[in-house]
Amino acid sequence: MEPLHHDTSTPGAGRHHRAPRSRTFRLTLAGLALALTGTGAALTPAAQAAPETTVQAAVQAAAENPYERGPAPTERSIEASRGPYSVSERNVSSLVVGFGGGTIYYPTTTSDGTFGAVAIAPGFTADEGSMAWYGPRLASQGFVVLTIDTNTRLDQPGQRGRQLLAALDYLVEDSAVRGRIDRNRLAVMGHSMGGGGALEAASDRPSLKAAIPLTPWNLDKTWGEVTVPTFIIGAEADSIASVRTHAEPFYESLRSSTNRAYMELNNATHFAPNLPDTQIAKYSLSWLKRFVDNDTRYEQFLCPIPRPSLQIEEFRGNCPHS
Ligand code: 9J3
Ligand code: ZN
Secondary structure, eight states: OOOSSOOOOOTTTTOOOOOOOOHHHHHTHHHHHHHHHHHHTTSOHHHHHHHHHHHHHHHHHHHHOTTOOSSOOOHHHHHSSSOSSOEEEEEEOTTSSSSOOEEEEEESOSSSOOEEEEEEEOOTTOOGGGGTTHHHHHHTTSEEEEEEOOSSTTOOHHHHHHHHHHHHHHHHHTSTTGGGEEEEEEEEEEETHHHHHHHHHHHHOTTOSEEEEESOOOSOOOOTTOOSOEEEEEETTOSSSOTTTTHHHHHHHSOTTSOEEEEEETTOOTTGGGSOOHHHHHHHHHHHHHHHSOOGGGGGGTSSOOOOOSSEEEEEEOOOOO
């Protein structure tokens, strides 16, 4: 549907562009600092000034964003069906407490630091298989992903929200991959009642870094208490969770001071999020990278606000701000 009002920001407002920094550069920082410290003792204070300034600038740059993973993105890389990381999988037993089990998809390497993590819930009557495509798609770009089954397939959005949070707790506290995860960089996604659950989770746990409700369904229409950066995706032809009574009012109820965006898939149905979709993938990835990894290299895909296209009926949002 067409927006009642646009929330696009002034071009350039709140944007900050920085030159991309490569991972290799950061990995060599410690060595660089050590080398300079070692030789520094023999130098006069004047001679030290230049290299020390260089080191400080470099250390500051790394400290500004220690969470970047993978090479600088391109339109092609965010649309690709796989990113740069090889992906491994682990089953999570349905006997686990707090949610219904599921599958963890994670970057195989242990030589690239820790990763952010995202728990993903399915919709009413569905199981984790309906969300399986997000696992390797996002993990291969540098996230630990847990697609969950709910305790029962009839669980409502509030229950799905609590189960998403239990799944994140399990990931960072008990899972076999807990050592690979940065416990302070967590996100939730979900489809339909699972998307309604993602909103519930964001409302209940403001420390989350991102929420992405996909054709969300919820009886609660007002989410003004949410401060987690939230990207809502609706489908124009959704007759189960119509954008008029779900995705759009959910988005509009978010405060404009909250990082928020709304994308509506042109001509798409309620079940569009259950099959690989380039628009969902590229903008969800950009949202997770921008807000879970603080990776401003991905801001170019979110700001200026993407224009409508054959695939996108409309896009609303405020450009990412802190
Ligand atoms: O999770 C969903 O697909 C919710 C849509 C639904 O069936 O709601 C009706 C009660
Ligand atoms: Zn619309």
